[in-house]
Amino acid sequence: MGRFALDLAHMLAGGMVLVSFMLLYQNRMFGLLNVFALHAVVLSASVAWQAHVQAAPHLYVTAAIALLLKAIVIPVALRRMVIRLGIHRSIETVGGIGLTMLMGIALVALSMMVMLQAAAEADPLAREDVALALSVILLGLLMMVTRYNAVSQIVGFMSLENGLILAAAGAKGMPLVVEISVAFSVLVAFIVIGVFLFRIRERFDSVDTHALDDYREGRQ
Amino acid sequence: MPVSVALWSVAVLIVVALATPILLRRSAAATPVVYGVAAVVALVLFATAVAALLGGTDISGEVVLPLGLPWVGAHFRIDPLSAFFLLVIDLGAAAASLYALGYGAHEEHPERVLPFYPAFLAGMNLVILAADAFSFLVSWEFMSLASWALVMAHHHEPENRRAGYVYLVMASFGTLMLLLAFGLMAGADGVYGFAEMRHRVHAEWLPGLVLVLALLGAGSKAGLVPLHVWLPLAHPAAPSHVSALMSGVMTKVAVYGFVRIVFDLVGDPAWWWGALVMALGALTAVLGVLHAILERDLKRLLAYSTVENIGIVFIGLGLALAFRTNEMAGPAALAVTAALFHALNHSLFKGLMFFGAGAVLGATGERDIEKLGGLIHRLPVTAVMMLGGAMAISALPPLNGFVSEWMLFQAILLSPDLPQWALKFMVPAVGAALAFSAALAGACFVRAYGVAFLGRPRSPAAAKAGEVDGFSRVAMGLLLALCLLAGIVPGLVIDALSSVAVLVVGHDMPPQPLFPSLSIVPVSESRSSYSGMLVFVFILSSSAIAAWAIHRFASRTLRRAPAWDCGFPDASPMTQYAADSFAMPIRRVFGPVAFRSHIERRMPPPGDPAPAELKVVKHDLSWEILYAPIAGRVSRLGERLNTLQFLSIRSYLTLVFAALVGLLVVVAIWA
Numbered sequence: 001m002g003r004f005a006l007d008l009a010h011m012l013a014g015g016m017v018l019v020s021f022m023l024l025y026q027n028r029m030f031g032l033l034n035v036f037a038l039h040a041v042v043l044s045a046s047v048a049w050q051a052h053v054q055a056a057p058h059l060y061v062t063a064a065i066a067l068l069l070k071a072i073v074i075p076v077a078l079r080r081m082v083i084r085l086g087i088h089r090s091i092e093t094v095g096g097i098g099l100t101m102l103m104g105i106a107l108v109a110l111s112m113m114v115m116l117q118a119a120a121e122a123d124p125l126a127r128e129d130v131a132l133a134l135s136v137i138l139l140g141l142l143m144m145v146t147r148y149n150a151v152s153q154i155v156g157f158m159s160l161e162n163g164l165i166l167a168a169a170g171a172k173g174m175p176l177v178v179e180i181s182v183a184f185s186v187l188v189a190f191i192v193i194g195v196f197l198f199r200i201r202e203r204f205d206s207v208d209t210h211a212l213d214d215y216r217e218g219r220q
Numbered sequence: 221m222p223v224s225v226a227l228w229s230v231a232v233l234i235v236v237a238l239a240t241p242i243l244l245r246r247s248a249a250a251t252p253v254v255y256g257v258a259a260v261v262a263l264v265l266f267a268t269a270v271a272a273l274l275g276g277t278d279i280s281g282e283v284v285l286p287l288g289l290p291w292v293g294a295h296f297r298i299d300p301l302s303a304f305f306l307l308v309i310d311l312g313a314a315a316a317s318l319y320a321l322g323y324g325a326h327e328e329h330p331e332r333v334l335p336f337y338p339a340f341l342a343g344m345n346l347v348i349l350a351a352d353a354f355s356f357l358v359s360w361e362f363m364s365l366a367s368w369a370l371v372m373a374h375h376h377e378p379e380n381r382r383a384g385y386v387y388l389v390m391a392s393f394g395t396l397m398l399l400l401a402f403g404l405m406a407g408a409d410g411v412y413g414f415a416e417m418r419h420r421v422h423a424e425w426l427p428g429l430v431l432v433l434a435l436l437g438a439g440s441k442a443g444l445v446p447l448h449v450w451l452p453l454a455h456p457a458a459p460s461h462v463s464a465l466m467s468g469v470m471t472k473v474a475v476y477g478f479v480r481i482v483f484d485l486v487g488d489p490a491w492w493w494g495a496l497v498m499a500l501g502a503l504t505a506v507l508g509v510l511h512a513i514l515e516r517d518l519k520r521l522l523a524y525s526t527v528e529n530i531g532i533v534f535i536g537l538g539l540a541l542a543f544r545t546n547e548m549a550g551p552a553a554l555a556v557t558a559a560l561f562h563a564l565n566h567s568l569f570k571g572l573m574f575f576g577a578g579a580v581l582g583a584t585g586e587r588d589i590e591k592l593g594g595l596i597h598r599l600p601v602t603a604v605m606m607l608g609g610a611m612a613i614s615a616l617p618p619l620n621g622f623v624s625e626w627m628l629f630q631a632i633l634l635s636p637d638l639p640q641w642a643l644k645f646m647v648p649a650v651g652a653a654l655a656f657s658a659a660l661a662g663a664c665f666v667r668a669y670g671v672a673f674l675g676r677p678r679s680p681a682a683a684k685a686g687e688v689d690g691f692s693r694v695a696m697g698l699l700l701a702l703c704l705l706a707g708i709v710p711g712l713v714i715d716a717l718s719s720v721a722v723l724v725v726g727h728d729m730p731p732q733p734l735f736p737s738l739s740i741v742p743v744s745e746s747r748s749s750y751s752g753m754l755v756f757v758f759i760l761s762s763s764a765i766a767a768w769a770i771h772r773f774a775s776r777t778l779r780r781a782p783a784w785d786c787g788f789p790d791a792s793p794m795t796q797y798a799a800d801s802f803a804m805p806i807r808r809v810f811g812p813v814a815f816r817s818h819i820e821r822r823m824p825p826p827g828d829p830a831p832a833e834l835k836v837v838k839h840d841l842s843w844e845i846l847y848a849p850i851a852g853r854v855s856r857l858g859e860r861l862n863t864l865q866f867l868s869i870r871s872y873l874t875l876v877f878a879a880l881v882g883l884l885v886v887v888a889i890w891a
Contacts (some may be wrong), residue, residue: 145873
């Protein structure tokens with residue numbers, strides 16, 4: 001059981017890292033949203049497996065929340081938003097996929113180095129889980145940095161949150177409250193950013209954040 | 221328990237501070253109520269401190285309040301060291317509150333002064349009472365901010381706004397340095413309580429660094445050169461009773477902070493500590509008094525004199541450190557007692573002098589001594605008080621200033637027993653600097669008093685001045701009486717300081733014999749002794765006899781005749797000896813070195829009826845060498861960083877991301 005549990009947990013967490021890489025090179029809106037839904041599904045599976053391994057039933061709730069909100073509600077809502085904004089046909093240019101992927105690989109290596117050293121004495125299950133979670137967080141940040149479109153930045157932000165939940169689930173004894181609050185914070189951020197998007201759009205006829213910068217420079 | 225009494229008193233002060241705005245709106249009697257309550261509370265605190273100091277070490281208990289850091293709490297306690305400084309502070313505070321009952325009535329904007337005054341007193345008391353690093357720093361910053369608000373009370377004058385700005389920057393810098401010092405002492409596991417901090421074992425390099433940080437932090441508040449630049453700007457800018465508190469009392473809080481950190485908390489000193497502290501003290505004393513003697517603004521002159529006196533206190537502390545390193549407990553006790561005694565004395569006579577300056581300012585509206593003169597006829601009581609204060613601050617026997625400086629010299633004379641050659645050579649040089657500054661301080665106050673109070677009025681304002689109110693006179697009289705008392709029976713003070721000396725250097729001075737003749741014997745009878753009482757009786761009797769003899773034999777035969785008119789034939793008061801003329805020889809000798817001063821003469825060409833001009837150009841070197849370049853660099857850097865305000869959202873995200881990755885790389889490499 002022990003060896004297998006570890007391996008499967010690894011595989012699922014590693015799967016999240018892999019899906020994060022997939023997020024990085026998506027250059028179409030719908031493709032991005034689909035991959036994000038996949039990201040949430042893998043997260044949900046990983047948390048559920050953790051719940052089983054740790055015999056912590058409350059983690060099933062977290063897994064269910066992740067599946068329901070992040071794999072279904074949010075992608076559907078974002079898809080609608082994209083259609084309403086009329087940007088579903090637009091192809092986002094991701095500046096230099098090769099370079100971005102290389103940076104992502106370096107980030108994963110960095111997080112492995114940091115966590116495996118810093119938590120050398122910790123339980124291997126938790127340790128490697130946290131190391132992979134850190135990779136997911138860093139990849140999410142990288143995505144936010146390399147995209148211009150506000151919708152992609154939201155997706156990057158939420159994949160970052162997924163990484164946080166992965167880390168929280170991997171650490172034993174983390175109370176449920178934390179995860180629920182994280183989930184709600186994501187929801188709130190999603191709503192806020194959604195409203196914000198419409199505002200930008202009303203005002204500038206575009207969801208490209210460049211428009212916002214142009215506006216501010218005009219005010220100087 | 222004394223500490224609970226003290227904390228309740230502080231609570232009363234804070235409540236008064238909070239209630240003052242309401243009081244100001246509802247009633248016209250806010251000023252007397254606030255100052256009256258402050259005076260009573262300060263007296264209660266003073267009595268508590270006296271009881272705690274004389275009660276010895278067994279009275280101290282610790283009070284832990286559930287404030288501040290959640291796992292630490294706020295610790296408060298009174299030990300002999302804090303009891304002594306509590307005494308100094310609340311004596312000064314009581315006198316200042318009494319004085320303000322009269323002086324504060326003339327305040328144009330009481331709402332800018334009244335709420336902050338009790339808050340300032342509360343802050344100073346809390347610093348002394350605090351027994352953990354967190355409460356200490358919070359109280360320290362609270363005290364700084366309350367006093368900053370008081371400095372800004374008259375913010376319509378641009379000069380005061382600049383003073384407030386410089387003060388705020390320096391105060392923040394000082395707090396930062398203290399924060400670092402406490403952080404180093406608390407270590408990685410965060411031991412904040414003083415009781416536990418005392419027993420920590422530190423790395424080799426750490427105590428020296430803590431000393432430097434304490435010198436920067438407490439020294440910037442106390443006014444050590446070159447950190448003194450804010451002091452002559454900020455102290456005079458506040459209303460006079462607050463100036464008295466800032467100069468006489470708040471600098472003592474800084475001295476307390478230094479003594480607490482360096483003597484009590486950080487552990488055994490190295491021999492160079494004493495040398496460093498002494499050198500800074502000597503520099504401060506000399507430069508402070510040189511500035512003071514050339515100053516024309518009465519309140520700023522007093523502020524510079526504060527810088528000088530702080531230098532004297534630090535010389536004593538440095539000497540005590542040097543003796544303590546070499547396990548010479550007796551001399552260390554003498555030096556530290558002299559330093560603390562001088563701190564007490566300075567709070568007494570500097571308070572008195574600022575009250576007098578406030579009285580002169582209130583009566584004439586002038587701070588420039590060149591526009592005063594002849595005030596001894598208009599303000600006879602104030603003039604007598606100021607004369608007493610000037611004598612005390614110039615260290616003339618039988619007043620208190622003499623006793624502490626004399627004791628300091630006694631300690632300096634013991635320096636040949638020190639084993640380090642560097643100290644053997646250095647201490648006499650420091651002693652010479654001390655003697656030099658004492659002499660110049662005398663000249664400085666002869667100049668200030670002579671020009672302001674003697675002669676004839678140099679301006680209509682000075683000619684029409686009237687005596688100040690009763691409260692002010694009583695407050696000044698009280699401080700003068702205490703100066704005299706501490707000068708005549710210094711043994712009482714020295715004995716009261718013995719428990720402090722035990723705490724600070726582990727030894728105390730021998731008990732001083734009250735009889736016969738109230739003399740003090742710092743080292744041994746064969747070496748030296750001083751009796752303030754004898755000197756007092758001698759001065760009193762000899763001057764009485766001289767006065768009697770002159771009046772009996774000389775006055776009666778005097779006839780008034782205009783002949784050469786005593787060398788004073790011109791009636792214009794501008795022909796009198798001026799303050800600048802008095803200071804000229806000293807400026808000639810020391811000015812080119814200390815201030816790079818020179819004289820610019822402008823002679824009109826022949827035939828031009830314009831007047832010739834003579835201007836003295838003086839530079840404040842510490843400002844020009846140290847502060848101006850730093851300020852310039854900071855503002856240039858600030859301008860360059862301004863572009864950070866106008867980046868895109870993505871660039872900010874990139875910056876956050878880069879910082880995170882950078883930190884992770886550091887962690888990876890570190891581990």
